[in-house]
Amino acid sequence: MRISEANADDIAELARLLWLNSDDGELVQQSVDAFAAELEEWWAACAASHVAYVARLDGPELVGMAWVALIARPPRPGMTSRMSADIQSVFVTPDVRGQGIGAALIQAASDHAVRLGALRVTVHSGTKAVPLYERLGFESSRQLLQR
Template structure:
């Protein structure tokens, strides 16, 4: 397994993984190729704030991803470079799950954020993945609150 920071050459593979990751949430309104073009544009507009890490086995095909969003925080006296980070869209293809790929991706994304000076790294996880994040050192926090989505 090889974990690396994604490059522009990985956009089609990232689009495929995002497509697979969200395939059961909502019906696609466009083709995978159209989505790849949109993802490339979205990512280019967020250069420096969103970084993806990818996993490969033996070949060039991506089998996993983890994104980290870097969020500048309001300055405080004594520091104007505060930052937080959020791990997002972690996904490993079903055929290779259970081999530590997801954990390695989360560790790489977390290390990237901390290396850049993030004060904290958060993740919004599905219930089944909570034990994985806890093994990686993430803890639940009573202070981290969220506003639920508005119901229409």
């Protein structure tokens, strides 16, 4: 397994994974190629705030992804550069699940955020993935609320 930061050459494969990870209701009447074109535009606009990590096995095809959104926070006295991060859109193709790929992707994305100075890394997880995130050091927090 190879984990690496995604680049523009990975957009078509990322689009395929995002497509596979979508609920049927989200697929509308759009082809994967049309979605890839939209993703390419989004990628260019959001490159400073979003990074994707990807997993490959033996070939060039992606078998997994994990995105991290970097969020600038207002400065505080003595801390002019504050950042948080959010893990998003983690997906591993069903045929290779259970091999540690998801954990490796989440770890790579989290490590990236921490290297850049994120004070915290959050995730909004599906129920099935909660034990995985807990094994990786994520904990529930009474202070993290959502509306």
